[in-house]
Amino acid sequence: MLGSLPSFARLVAELGKLPGIGGKTATRLAFHLLRRPQEDVEALAAALIAMKQNLSFCRRCFNISEGEYCCICLNTSRDESCLCVVQEPQDLIAIERSHGYRGRYHVLHGALSPLDGIGPEDLKIPQLLARLKNEEIVEVVVATSFTVEGEATALYLARLLKETGLRVTRPAHGIPMGSDLEYIDSATVQLAIDSRREL
Amino acid sequence: MLGSLPSFARLVAELGKLPGIGGKTATRLAFHLLRRPQEDVEALAAALIAMKQNLSFCRRCFNISEGEYCCICLNTSRDESCLCVVQEPQDLIAIERSHGYRGRYHVLHGALSPLDGIGPEDLKIPQLLARLKNEEIVEVVVATSFTVEGEATALYLARLLKETGLRVTRPAHGIPMGSDLEYIDSATVQLAIDSRREL
Numbered sequence: 001m002l003g004s005l006p007s008f009a010r011l012v013a014e015l016g017k018l019p020g021i022g023g024k025t026a027t028r029l030a031f032h033l034l035r036r037p038q039e040d041v042e043a044l045a046a047a048l049i050a051m052k053q054n055l056s057f058c059r060r061c062f063n064i065s066e067g068e069y070c071c072i073c074l075n076t077s078r079d080e081s082c083l084c085v086v087q088e089p090q091d092l093i094a095i096e097r098s099h100g101y102r103g104r105y106h107v108l109h110g111a112l113s114p115l116d117g118i119g120p121e122d123l124k125i126p127q128l129l130a131r132l133k134n135e136e137i138v139e140v141v142v143a144t145s146f147t148v149e150g151e152a153t154a155l156y157l158a159r160l161l162k163e164t165g166l167r168v169t170r171p172a173h174g175i176p177m178g179s180d181l182e183y184i185d186s187a188t189v190q191l192a193i194d195s196r197r198e199l
Numbered sequence: 200m201l202g203s204l205p206s207f208a209r210l211v212a213e214l215g216k217l218p219g220i221g222g223k224t225a226t227r228l229a230f231h232l233l234r235r236p237q238e239d240v241e242a243l244a245a246a247l248i249a250m251k252q253n254l255s256f257c258r259r260c261f262n263i264s265e266g267e268y269c270c271i272c273l274n275t276s277r278d279e280s281c282l283c284v285v286q287e288p289q290d291l292i293a294i295e296r297s298h299g300y301r302g303r304y305h306v307l308h309g310a311l312s313p314l315d316g317i318g319p320e321d322l323k324i325p326q327l328l329a330r331l332k333n334e335e336i337v338e339v340v341v342a343t344s345f346t347v348e349g350e351a352t353a354l355y356l357a358r359l360l361k362e363t364g365l366r367v368t369r370p371a372h373g374i375p376m377g378s379d380l381e382y383i384d385s386a387t388v389q390l391a392i393d394s395r396r397e398l
Contacts, residue, residue, distance in 0.1 A: 005263060005264070007249045007252075008263065029217055029218070030250065042247075044244075045244040049241065049244050050210075052241070054206040064207065066204055092200070
């Protein structure tokens with residue numbers, strides 16, 4: 001049946017390329033779009049094209065940006081002496097959402113992963129070192145993910161940056177807010193107890 | 200942060216309008232598309248536009264079609280005396296996939312639902328009655344869904360069509376192939392036992 005509907009089959013195939021969207025979901029989405037008014041479908045197509053045309057990465061920190069520099073690099077009220085290193089723009093957004101940080105960022109666009117052949121040159125690490133030389137930075141917060149690759153990247157950066165005499169920090173491990181000790185993995189509980197603070 | 204990225208925020212908003220895609224999934228999809236080459240994103244946008252431009256509904260049976268009439272209505276080797284009534288084009292595709300039916304179809308585009316104000320005039324029921332008058336149909340297979348609305352629609356059609364002297368049938372209820380009796384709901388088991396056949 002779908003063989004005689006090339007436009008429909010093509011849309012299903014294109015939607016099926018999106019992550020987490022299989023054949024059944026793609027067909028369901030295509031049927032939904034078929035029933036929507038033409039304007040709605042055109043709005044989605046236009047949003048796709050506009051995003052691709054307007055968005056690029058900040059020249060300084062590699063955050064996503066609609067201009068040459070991102071809104072954080074352009075914001076003169078941010079603390080220029082503190083630089084937070086993250087893996088992906090998503091991580092930057094998560095930190096911004098917390099309102100817990102007022103410095104600048106540097107987005108690596110990945111983590112070290114020797115098994116996948118990803119070394120320092122494949123990330124924005126050379127650009128980070130150049131910034132540390134040219135900008136007046138006092139502290140680097142290494143906020144790469146708390147996964148094997150993220151921890152390895154953090155260790156690599158810590159060793160590299162120690163030579164520069166900068167203060168190198170990492171967000172604390174511990175029990176997340178509002179959680180039950182019962183349901184937290186033992187490694188986290190152990191780290192939280194090791195780093196216990198005076199009340 | 201996203202406030203300073205209108206193109207990105209707009210794409211997230213448009214993706215979030217799709218059924219089953221919430222804010223987090225929409226953001227994840229937008230980040231995925233941001234990393235894809237421009238051609239891939241343009242291919243998706245073009246597929247959306249092409250689907251909307253090329254697809255419409257068959258003039259006779261209201262199946263989705265790229266021309267005036269759908270491929271099933273145009274296929275002269277199909278049995279013209281048998282008409283299968285379904286709720287949605289998806290149901291038609293499911294029946295075609297089974298290769299169990301060689302007749303024609305009629306797509307109602309919904310089911311009766313008095314609570315939602317959906318009556319016979321809101322479905323393709325007048326068009327169905329016109330076809331029964333003008334075409335040489337002997338049997339109508341009412342294959343609306345086995346839900347409350349689908350069953351109500353089937354009953355309504357059965358009553359309406361009985362007067363025309365046509366043979367009106369409905370696909371059998373029973374235990375699905377390859378399933379364990381243990382996990383089938385009792386209503387289905389009861390119906391399957393009531394409709395038991397000689398071996």
